[in-house]
Amino acid sequence: MDPTARGDIIADKVRAWYEANRETWWDRHNYPFRQGYPDRNGVTADNFMLRLIQAVHTAEEETPR
Numbered sequence: 001m002d003p004t005a006r007g008d009i010i011a012d013k014v015r016a017w018y019e020a021n022r023e024t025w026w027d028r029h030n031y032p033f034r035q036g037y038p039d040r041n042g043v044t045a046d047n048f049m050l051r052l053i054q055a056v057h058t059a060e061e062e063t064p065r
Contacts, residue, residue, distance in 0.1 A: 006063055013059035018052065 001064055009063050010059045014056050017055040
């Protein structure tokens with residue numbers, strides 16, 4: 001597979017994950033909202049970025065070379 005085409009497929013998968021999670025992440029994981037403090041489960045904005053990175057790795061693994 002052409003490297004550019006593979007990169008485009010990966011980007012589409014990551015974009016789909018991002019669009020599905022960006023608006024509701026904080027609401028779902030940080031209630032009640034207290035800026036700068038983790039919620040009851042200890043979830044912070046860093047967790048969003050870690051899950052985004054994981055989405056990239058997953059997309060790379062799912063996409064043939």
